[in-house]
Amino acid sequence: MKKLLIALVALIPSLAIAAGGGYSHPLEKAKIDLEDKASLQRGAALFTNYCLGCHQMQFHRYNRSAQDLGIPEELVKENLIFGDQKVGEQMTNAMPAKESAKWFGKQPPDLTLIARLRSPDWIYTYLKSFYIDESKTFGVNNAVFKDVGMPHVLEPLQGTQTAEFVYTEVHGEKTLSGIKLTQKTEGSMTPEEFDQAMHDLVNFLEYVGEPSKLESHKIGTWVLVFLAVFFVFIYLLKKEYWRDVH
Numbered sequence: 001m002k003k004l005l006i007a008l009v010a011l012i013p014s015l016a017i018a019a020g021g022g023y024s025h026p027l028e029k030a031k032i033d034l035e036d037k038a039s040l041q042r043g044a045a046l047f048t049n050y051c052l053g054c055h056q057m058q059f060h061r062y063n064r065s066a067q068d069l070g071i072p073e074e075l076v077k078e079n080l081i082f083g084d085q086k087v088g089e090q091m092t093n094a095m096p097a098k099e100s101a102k103w104f105g106k107q108p109p110d111l112t113l114i115a116r117l118r119s120p121d122w123i124y125t126y127l128k129s130f131y132i133d134e135s136k137t138f139g140v141n142n143a144v145f146k147d148v149g150m151p152h153v154l155e156p157l158q159g160t161q162t163a164e165f166v167y168t169e170v171h172g173e174k175t176l177s178g179i180k181l182t183q184k185t186e187g188s189m190t191p192e193e194f195d196q197a198m199h200d201l202v203n204f205l206e207y208v209g210e211p212s213k214l215e216s217h218k219i220g221t222w223v224l225v226f227l228a229v230f231f232v233f234i235y236l237l238k239k240e241y242w243r244d245v246h
Contacts, residue, residue: 027144030124030202034214040069043204046197048080048091050153051111054100057091059112060208068211105137105149115202115209124202127154128195131163131181143179158194159187 033039044065047057066076066087073087081087083094101107115123126144130152133141138151143163152158161181168177189197207213 027119027121027125028128030120030206031199032120032203032206034203034207036203037069039200039203040207041071042197043200043202043207044069044071044080046201047111047204048082051201052082052091052093054093054095054104054108054150054153055111056093056108057112057208058110060091060211061088062091063087064211065208068207108150111205111208113209115206120202120206123205124198127198127201128158129179129181130155130158131161131179132184133163143181154194155187157187157189157197159183160185 062076062081062085063073065071065080066073071080076087085092095108097107118126122144126142129143130140131143132139136147137149140148140152140155141163142148142150152160160183162184164180164182165176166178166180167174169175183191187194210216
């Protein structure tokens with residue numbers, strides 16, 4: 001029993017890494033604020049410029065974003081649609097599925113519900129965690145998603161990073177316990193600007209995953225107010241009915 005407990009303790013660091021896809025540190029917090037329309041608008045622009053070429057949002061329409069985020073449809077046509085699509089159509093691309101699976105090893109996933117699947121914190125940390133790895137097809141790897149088949153499309157904005165692997169020795173065995181990322185070359189954005197850009201992009205992905213969330217919360221608030229008022233009347237009615245009994 002003692003040997004079994006020692007073995008389990010030794011496995012804890014590697015289990016933590018496996019659970020996070022290779023990243024043993026806590027995920028960074030994404031600043032989600034669905035009421036910040038300026039942030040959501042910037043996130044929409046980032047998505048269409050850097051992500052839509054490979055990743056579709058086939059369950060979300062351009063005009064839904066235009067309506068919810070306060071973007072005039074003319075601006076949507078000029079700045080968010082780069083093909084011959086209409087404003088009322090879904091956010092899709094022309095990348096053929098079979099060919100994309102060959103190029104990337106797997107067809108790039110649809111991102112409509114990615115924030116609900118992975119969590120905003122995971123996506124935010126992932127987007128910031130690419131590092132140089134010449135052994136990979138696209139020359140990069142990711143500290144959150146090990147052996148990812150995606151190129152670092154945001155490299156012009158962020159620049160490049162190198163990785164230092166941190167090991168912990170437990171009972172004479174070295175186990176990978178973390179990955180330290182260091183800026184190697186600069187991008188067009190400062191680290192602070194890139195952080196904000198990724199917050200905006202993740203904010204937009206969170207919105208797309210559940211566009212009616214803000215409206216639902218507002219309706220929920222009014223329902224709770226109604227129930228509270230209704231409860232008072234029900235209580236008074238109950239007292240009136242049972243007055244003679246008591």
